[in-house]
Amino acid sequence: MPATARVEPLHTDTTQRVVIVGGDRDALEWLESALEPGRYEMLFVDEIGRAYSRIKEVSPTLVVLCSSLNDMGAFQLLTCLNLDEETRQIPVHTYTTEWDGQDSSDDATGATGDPLLASRPLPRN
Numbered sequence: 001m002p003a004t005a006r007v008e009p010l011h012t013d014t015t016q017r018v019v020i021v022g023g024d025r026d027a028l029e030w031l032e033s034a035l036e037p038g039r040y041e042m043l044f045v046d047e048i049g050r051a052y053s054r055i056k057e058v059s060p061t062l063v064v065l066c067s068s069l070n071d072m073g074a075f076q077l078l079t080c081l082n083l084d085e086e087t088r089q090i091p092v093h094t095y096t097t098e099w100d101g102q103d104s105s106d107d108a109t110g111a112t113g114d115p116l117l118a119s120r121p122l123p124r125n
Helices: 025-034 048-058 072-083
Strands: 004-006 016-021 040-045 062-068 092-097
Touching: 016 025, 016 048, 025 062, 040 048, 048 062, 048 072, 062 072, 072 092
Parallel strands: 016 040, 016 062, 062 092
Antiparallel strands: 004 040
């Protein structure tokens, strides 16, 4: 699947846009059961690093963020959305999965690639 996949627009006056970040088949099945059929245009963004700019561009009525518990990129996205006056009012639903078992100590920069956001153990006194 490309970095951004799009479901064909329905082109009705009552269609609402939903951006799904990092979603998989399980998330799509959950969404299809939760959302009223025919009322939503869904935009999928696979890469969390592109999500903020796509959300700003699309101005959706809902964002669904699918991530694991240890995903610093998801935390950074939530922070950016909350700090931005244009995106602060957009409801965000998080679909959180358990830690996938990867050892985060192997990657010193964490999920975002930013050394400032890397997870480090807290010092003990």
